[in-house]
Amino acid sequence: MNAARRAAEAAGRTHDPDADDARRRAAEAAGQVRDPEMPMLTLTDLGVLRGVEVERDANGARTVVVSITPTYTGCPAMGTMRDDLVHRLGDAGFDRVEVRVVLDPPWSSDWISERGRAALRAAGLSAPGPAPRRTGPVALTLGPARTAPPCPRCGSAATRLTSEFGATACKALYRCTDCAEPFEHVKEI
């Protein structure tokens, strides 16, 4: 809360502690925006929505400040997420919306919620396992890929990596050697 207040003051606005109700409504509206590339997930499920605050400037005008973080540095969906947030909050009665980028700490697939993981599985995608925790120099992995995920369709553990780069930056391609179906796996990062 202190950080939010400092940021608000730096922007010439005061944090509005009485606006809990507005904040709750804004957070609810922002939380319903879906990821444009994986629309079974809301931005909350994906873990890219990092904060929703309501601020008032000296004239009492209310601004919703939404903080989001990119999944990958080059994520082309950021522009769409930003537009969708502005529209969704506009529909909820908030005309002034400011979308800020948060780069630190970097997004991790560990931030995908349980609800999000279930939604991925329901859509035939494989949810990520625990992200690697690294300190110091990164070890080279030349052998077969990291742990192979089970097939989201038939549950078989006999799956094979096709490519670590899929249709979007956050997904890898696998194939199940039992049911022979290809599937997408959200990468652990």
Add this chain to the structure above:
Amino acid sequence: MNDEHGSVFDGLLGGDSSQWAFGTGFEDPLAGVDTTPPGGVDPAELATYCLMLGDDALIMSQRLSEWCSRAPDLEEDIALANMALDLLGQARLLLARAAAADPRVVPALPDGSPVPPEDALAFFRDDRAFRNVRLAEVANGDFAHVVVRLLLFSTARLALLERLRASRDTVLAAVAAKGVKEVTYHRDWAGRWFLTLAQGTEESRRRLLSALDALWPLQPELVAAHPLERSLALAGVGVDPASLREEVDAVLGQVFSLSDVGRPERAPLAGVGGRTGRDGLHTEALSLLLAEMQVVARAHPDGRW
């Protein structure tokens, strides 16, 4: 997809014009991020350092994206495009960070031009103002060539980003922390293909060795320190590439030894009076690359994209 998303055409009627394109106006990739340079650092030096790291990513990204639709199969085509996109994202943040540190590095554009600073840096600088290493700029060759280039490039960049996470500049530290995760995949991809081509057919091995021979003279520049890099490393903001040499050699040695490939013995490509890519002295290849990359933006400095 489930029903609640309805038809893809549902949103076309009503709403405002912003739904038609990425056109809700200027969008700062560092919106809300504190870009105050850390204490005791010359903003102009910080900006130039960001250009060095940003130009490496931008030019490498451009070469990788030239592979689009030309890779041997769809999976590798997509892999190369993904890596190009990761590097383009890194370039965008680093060029935006350069502009925020010292706006004087941004080329002047006509009044009212909607071109954001990072695009002005990418599309309106001449070759001599680019600070990338020359390995990133040389023309593409065959598939073995892009595998070798990526192995050399990503091995050095990963080692650099891993240390840059501790930068006193919070923006550089954040870009690095994210970049480490991305470039780890790039290096593994290149390492695996290096091994595959080395152990494949006589022809794949011949092509791999020929690409390695051609690109090796450009490798030492990746781990050579420019005075600016050294001074920013001392200030706790940058990384001295020379300090990465041992680690980079160890990783490459691991790949070479598994592939039964000897470490090439070729002298580094000379610069001009000792000056190289980091000083803005490039090969002809960069001018040709920039001509293609910049021509449309330069023809329309007032254009909205």
